[in-house]
């Protein structure tokens with residue numbers, strides 16, 4: 001039987017990551033007077049959340065997608081938040097105010113830089129001395145059941161498509177990147193929480209059909225092969241369907257670091 005307490009509601013990015021977000025919020029520990037920068041903020045859920053807590057401070061969300069920033073502004077305005085702002089920019093090269101922020105955070109928005117050392121160097125300059133970085137990134141493909149299962153069903157196990165969401169999965173290389181970018185005290189916390197894809201197989205299929213790997217693969221197949229692939233996706237989703245919806249195991253890191 002469905003337990004409403006376990007039900008994140010209709011599928012959305014917020015619902016998918018509800019459990020992760022609770023962990024990230026605790027790790028960020030935003031204080032009432034802090035100034036927060038949210039990198040790759042998307043529609044700004046985490047930025048708005050930071051702004052709500054930092055009532056005497058502020059939150060700035062930055063994303064390279066104009067559509068996401070438009071949506072983020074609409075949602076913040078609808079909520080009447082006066083201490084939040086959004087900018088459409090590439091965080092790797094954007095001219096942030098220097099030494100302005102107490103905390104730089106990101107929920108899965110820092111894995112897509114063309115030059116990670118340049119990007120984190122640029123972002124680090126926006127932090128005040130002793131300011132902190134708290135970001136959530138995916139662990140490797142192999143440790144993320146959702147990605148393994150989708151690629152297996154699509155029969156694209158070894159194919160890389162588009163930007164790599166697992167580019168910051170390896171702690172040794174991330175430590176090197178952040179150290180080269182001028183950060184210290186780099187630490188990793190294992191986050192083992194499931195992702196939610198919807199109430200039932202139909203909702204979950206509609207959701208994962210929006211993933212780049214799924215849409216690109218289905219687009220390349222002829223009609224018969226696409227129908228078969230959708231059948232395999234349905235079977236795979238049905239195997240993960242519970243009374244509380246469709247869930248997959250996942251592994252992420254919370255990476256923390258400081259500016260000296």
Ligand SMILES: C[S@@+](CC[C@H](N)C(=O)[O-])C[C@H]1O[C@@H](n2cnc3c(N)ncnc32)[C@H](O)[C@@H]1O
Pocket residue numbers: 013039040041042043044045046062063064065068089090091092106107108109110112113
């Ligand atoms: C997986 S989404 C996460 C969105 C948001 N953090 C959330 O959790 O709802 C990754 C986001 O990073 C943004 N992004 C990718 N590269 C970026 C860059 N160089 N500068 C700013 N944003 C970037 C994308 O546009 C996308 O909105």
